[in-house]
Amino acid sequence: MTGGLYAAFSPATAHETESDTAKIEKGRELFLVGCSSCHGLNAEGISTQRDGQQYGPSLIGVGAAAVDFQVGTGRMPMAQPGAQAPRKTVAYNEEETEQLAAYVASLGAGPAVPTESDYSIDGLSAEERQEAIKNGGQIFLTNCTACHNFNGSGGAMPRGGYAPALKGVEEKHIYEAMLTGPQSMDVFSNGNLSPEQKRDVIAYLKSIENPTEYGGFGLGGLGPVSEGIFAWLFGVGGSVAFAIWIAAHTTRSKKGKVEA
Template sequence: MRLLNRSAGRLSRHRRGPIAGLVVLLLGLLLTGGLYAALSPAQADTAAEQEELVQEGRELFLVGCAFCHGQNGEGVLTQGGSQYGPALTDVGAAAVDFQVGTGRMPMAQPGSQAPRKEVVYSERETAALAAYVATLGTGPAIPDEELYSTEGMEEDELNELVTRGSQIFLANCTACHNFEGSGGAMPRGGFAPKIRGVDSKHIYEAMLTGPQSMDTFSDGNIPPEDKKAVIAYLEALDEQPGYAGFSFGGLGPVSEGLVAWLVGLGALVGFAVWIAAHTTRSSKKKDEAQA
């Protein structure tokens, strides 16, 4: 018992000594260094990959975008003072991903609005351009898939989302895009494009960034969950079959009946006039022959 008490006393004295503190400090440094060595390579690799992506994006930007937007994204003015290419310093990665990912950029020539066309850049190149433009200033980032994807949702939850999305779409989007997303004409040569069958990510980015004539619906105006509801409504429209013949932009049965009335009745009236005129000429020839 005395031996144990003596050993415990020695250990207690050593713990309170300067050497014990040094040992604890060394162990802490070794543990911290080991954890940093285990975790930092992954972070360093990610940072290096991002820097490489940004550099690749800058090279692509100088070749394909700088002529209109300036070498540093500052924009280019014409001699008349109009905007040849807008500044990209605060548009963010989401705007680039939308414009380039839908083929609207690069434009063949400046115009009132860039139409959707075949995509020029690959997914890697689009990501690189977006990463570079994101370094030029502030702006929304490319949204995560969970913000716009409706996959895996329960049927009741999805139906509720579609119902809410139809109300939001009716209040904010139908004036330009038609109640079923078929698009329509806009002032000064612009137009609201058809948004049926468009990728969900690009619809979300369009609401977030407001491309061209479209208003910008920030998360303060339309929260992310409401943007997702609008996307769910448009996806439901894509799955809905067309029960009529020609849809005429989804204007409804009134427009189809009007076209049928004008075209069908007009054709009948024209045919009747032709028959009457032909009958009159035949009668005149017959009377002249008898005379």
């Protein structure tokens, strides 16, 4: 009897059977409150120029994956218009994010949220994982290092933006970033980089999160610039200091002083 009463009064059952239309409707309500001020009442975009920036782009056809990425990483709702929508505390729970995504997906066809079988590397055997890391490293070097640095530590972009560091980003969000190309990042559609190649990139990025230290100075792993500066300051600088020291200790320089 207790079980029967529980089943009758438990509110959870209502959620589980929530139909797609109800989800879309709830998503629309959330959207009107939290997003429409920038993206328009029907997500058609608002192109009011403020400080030369578009206020909020149209979301028709960006797909559920873009919403899941933007809202799931806290980028949206954007706090104020600016050069970059940075990561921040996530404002919506999983259910609400799903509803927002369903609403935007209902406006026009776009990439769907990837499933765990697309992005998860947990199911790979040790050898498969090695193979994936190797392939992923190649793909990363050719497609991503220009902006994110060979080590995934990020870098500056034109017009005040930046490509963020890629350490500690959730697997799903890495996949979605490739799929939707946020801001000035290129879009790597599934025709461009197959789902398997995307998963390989994820395996590679996860493998460099905790790199083995081989000793010596890491110099922050920032690549040629920091290494070059180090070489200049300590290598060339040291040589110059040594040359001055030699010049100051030769008989000729002493003789010069005597003559003066």
